[in-house]
Amino acid sequence: MGERSLIQEFRRHPPGHPWLIVGPGQDCAVLRWGQGRDLAYKIDQVVEGTHFTLSGPEASTPRRIGWKAMAKACSDIAATGFWPVAATVGANLNRSLGDDWALELHRGLVACCERFAFALAGGDISSSDGPVSVCVSLLGEGPAGGAWLRSGAKPGDWLLVTGDLGGSRGGKHLDFTPRLEEARRIRDLAGRGVHACIDITDGLARDAGHLCDESACGLEIDLAALPVAEAARAAAQKDLRPELDHVLGDGEDFELLLAVEPTAAQALLKQWNLPTRLTRIGRIVPKDAGRTLVEAGGRKAPMPDLGYEHATEKDA
Amino acid sequence: MGERSLIQEFRRHPPGHPWLIVGPGQDCAVLRWGQGRDLAYKIDQVVEGTHFTLSGPEASTPRRIGWKAMAKACSDIAATGFWPVAATVGANLNRSLGDDWALELHRGLVACCERFAFALAGGDISSSDGPVSVCVSLLGEGPAGGAWLRSGAKPGDWLLVTGDLGGSRGGKHLDFTPRLEEARRIRDLAGRGVHACIDITDGLARDAGHLCDESACGLEIDLAALPVAEAARAAAQKDLRPELDHVLGDGEDFELLLAVEPTAAQALLKQWNLPTRLTRIGRIVPKDAGRTLVEAGGRKAPMPDLGYEHATEKDA
Numbered sequence: 001m002g003e004r005s006l007i008q009e010f011r012r013h014p015p016g017h018p019w020l021i022v023g024p025g026q027d028c029a030v031l032r033w034g035q036g037r038d039l040a041y042k043i044d045q046v047v048e049g050t051h052f053t054l055s056g057p058e059a060s061t062p063r064r065i066g067w068k069a070m071a072k073a074c075s076d077i078a079a080t081g082f083w084p085v086a087a088t089v090g091a092n093l094n095r096s097l098g099d100d101w102a103l104e105l106h107r108g109l110v111a112c113c114e115r116f117a118f119a120l121a122g123g124d125i126s127s128s129d130g131p132v133s134v135c136v137s138l139l140g141e142g143p144a145g146g147a148w149l150r151s152g153a154k155p156g157d158w159l160l161v162t163g164d165l166g167g168s169r170g171g172k173h174l175d176f177t178p179r180l181e182e183a184r185r186i187r188d189l190a191g192r193g194v195h196a197c198i199d200i201t202d203g204l205a206r207d208a209g210h211l212c213d214e215s216a217c218g219l220e221i222d223l224a225a226l227p228v229a230e231a232a233r234a235a236a237q238k239d240l241r242p243e244l245d246h247v248l249g250d251g252e253d254f255e256l257l258l259a260v261e262p263t264a265a266q267a268l269l270k271q272w273n274l275p276t277r278l279t280r281i282g283r284i285v286p287k288d289a290g291r292t293l294v295e296a297g298g299r300k301a302p303m304p305d306l307g308y309e310h311a312t313e314k315d316a
Numbered sequence: 317m318g319e320r321s322l323i324q325e326f327r328r329h330p331p332g333h334p335w336l337i338v339g340p341g342q343d344c345a346v347l348r349w350g351q352g353r354d355l356a357y358k359i360d361q362v363v364e365g366t367h368f369t370l371s372g373p374e375a376s377t378p379r380r381i382g383w384k385a386m387a388k389a390c391s392d393i394a395a396t397g398f399w400p401v402a403a404t405v406g407a408n409l410n411r412s413l414g415d416d417w418a419l420e421l422h423r424g425l426v427a428c429c430e431r432f433a434f435a436l437a438g439g440d441i442s443s444s445d446g447p448v449s450v451c452v453s454l455l456g457e458g459p460a461g462g463a464w465l466r467s468g469a470k471p472g473d474w475l476l477v478t479g480d481l482g483g484s485r486g487g488k489h490l491d492f493t494p495r496l497e498e499a500r501r502i503r504d505l506a507g508r509g510v511h512a513c514i515d516i517t518d519g520l521a522r523d524a525g526h527l528c529d530e531s532a533c534g535l536e537i538d539l540a541a542l543p544v545a546e547a548a549r550a551a552a553q554k555d556l557r558p559e560l561d562h563v564l565g566d567g568e569d570f571e572l573l574l575a576v577e578p579t580a581a582q583a584l585l586k587q588w589n590l591p592t593r594l595t596r597i598g599r600i601v602p603k604d605a606g607r608t609l610v611e612a613g614g615r616k617a618p619m620p621d622l623g624y625e626h627a628t629e630k631d632a
Contacts, residue, residue: 009419010439015426017401017435029437031402031455034350043404043453047442085333086347088359090406090451103325110331119333121345123326126363130446135406137359137453139347 022149025214027079027199028140030147038147040082040140044073048131052174062101064174065134066108073138074116074178075254079199080149081187082142083180084118090135093127105134116180146187148197150214153259157195157284159219160265163255163276165204166232166246173252182276183256189271193264200253206307207257209291215259218289221282221303224296229253249306259284338465341530343395343515344456346463354463356398356456360389364447368490378417380490381450382424389454390432390494391570395515396465397503398458399496400434406451409443421450432496462503464513466530469575473511473600475535476581479571479592481520482548482562489568498592499572505587509580516569522623523573525607531575534605537598537619540612545569565622575600 011024021038022030028040046052046069052060060068070087077084089109093102102125113120162182179199186194196215200207204226212219223244232246260268265280272278282294291303327340337354338346344356362368362385368376376384386403393400405425409418418441429436478495495515502510512531516523520542528535539560548562576584581596588594598610607619 009422010436013426014436015429015434017433020402020435020437023435024438029402029404029435031437033353033355033457037349039349039355039455041402041404041437041453041455043406043438043440043451045406045408045440045442045451047408047444049444050442086336086345086357088345088357088453090359090361090453092361092363092408092449106325110329113331117333118331119336119339119345120326120330121336121347121357122340122359124359124361124451126361126366126449128363128365128447128449131444133408133442133444133449135359135361135440135451137357137404137406139355139357139455141349 022147026149027076028147030080032144036144037141038144040077040080040142040147042073042076043135043137044076045069045133045135046072047133054132060174062104063108066105067112068174069134069136070109070112071176071178072254073136074112074180075199077138077140078179078183079197079256080140080142080147081183081194081197082140082147083184084116084138084140086119086121087113087136087138088122089120090124091126092133093125094132095127095129097132148194150196150198150211153196153211153215153217153284155217155284155286156262157259158262158265158280159221159282159284160258160260161204161227161255161279161281163253164227164229165200165253165255166229166243166250167235168231168250168252168254170231170235172231176254178254179256179276182274182278185274186258186268190260190264190268193261193268194258195261196259198257200255200257201251203249203251203307204253204257205248205303209303211257211259212291215284216287218285218287218291219282220285220292220294222294225279225281227277227279245306248304338463342465343392344398344463346396348460352460353457354460356393356396356458356463358389358392359451359453360392361385361449361451362388363449370448376490378420379424382421383428384490385450385452386425386428387492387494388570389452390428390496391515393454393456394494394496394499395513395572396456396458396463397499397510397513398456398463399500400432400454400456402435402437403429403452403454404438405436406440407442408449409441410448411443411445413448464510466512466514466527469512469527469531469533469600471533471600471602472578473575474578474581474596475537475598475600476574476576477543477571477595477597479569480543480545481516481569481571482545482559482566483551484547484566484568484570486547486551488547492570494570495572495592498590498594501590502574502584506576506580506584509577509584510574511577512575514573516571516573517567519565519567519623520569520573521564521619521621525619527573527575528607532603534601534603534607535598536601536608536610538610541595541597543593543595561622564620
């Protein structure tokens, strides 16, 4: 079965509550807490061996691990268009790591809290002889009924993406900036025009597929429009695979993929003035039309089954 | 340094937020979310080797581990007098454990959610070759400004305790009932008369000390009044230590210790009709009067330095 099937079990009969308006299966759960503001709720973890390594040439520093753990949860809040308010952290350290290591981990966590002005509200720390893991729970807030979900995309919507894609495992995955400020600006400029959103963690092809699954639609992606990260070019030179494979398939981009109503999308792109790029890469089509890549000459090909899947991690 | 000093670091300069009205150092953080209701926020974990074992004569089942992980976080919500609304779970499994094991863990988690009618809102699952850990984040709700804290006890307050004390490691620690219903009834009956509360996880002596530290007060405990658990008697027969050592020092009782204004406490005890015992065990005194045990004859002795400390776990 593995984790994926267990997660299906999680989703099948989740105990509910009258305040829970969005349950497992989205980037965040959403609770109707007060009258005017909803609450986004997320748990996420980074584990040694899966999300970072402590030995070898790619060994990470504890500060970068702390940043990544917190930023990864922030990326999910960004995908709802909400803003983080408070985090709590459960850390499992390894007994062989010293005090300085733990303090540096703490500094990385705090740096992300301070960067986006939210609280570190509590923590729980254990030690074992096993791999290090850092579990982050995060609360975000936004307008009641206004959380962006993976569902809601409609045929005709424009597909937009923040930043550049591919090659994140070359380094960006450890110190990326979660797209909270971009999401806030998009909400300000596009209002209710944003129909759906997901953060790209498994690669564009796979996460676009998740958005289609949840919205019961198809999509067309214009190959020529895809924003190629410098790191994707470097990765392609290194492993001799096509650049496009990296752009479509590499994981941990932590960029936002949005389906936006065309008039709102047009206005949004026109007024966009943040340093992070915002690019139109395609459109939502009816489900029957499938999921296709459109080459520069207009030739269509089915979306390839590329994608980065953490072999050992699933979230609900 | 270890975990305790790291936690001190956590508490020293925690990044805050205008909505965070109680930060690290209490059983839960408290956020002012809506207008009339506050939010209690907790993260807590159980780790193989520290909170349960998977081998030997005391090996636990995955269902009991799931229950314990969720109930432990509920106990902290109970200590604030709030009620749980939604949980998220980050689980690190071991690759050698099969599907049935994971499903049983899930059933244990769900059983606790269903028992107290709150949501399982999401999860994140990883696998490694290391020890199993289950990290639970929990949100609770209660009246604005009404969360019970460790601080607030005043000289003259009566000290009350739920249930019986001692010997929990003999079995109760895996399937205890968090005192949520008791806390709700206490709030109903005593209103604002509850000045402070803590859940007993490190043993009565140590947690009573935490309450005194945070409230800047002393206390007297009447030895003859202490409710002795059957399991404490069994533990004393087994290890030939005094029964009292188990009552005062054993960890993971998960009972509530409350400081209650005397008139309210009297009314509360008079009207108490839940099956769980509620016992007056002493009183709060000024800080200068210290922390003492009062024997049946009236002789006083200083509180012994007994207590159960998870050598490898601290929370903030």
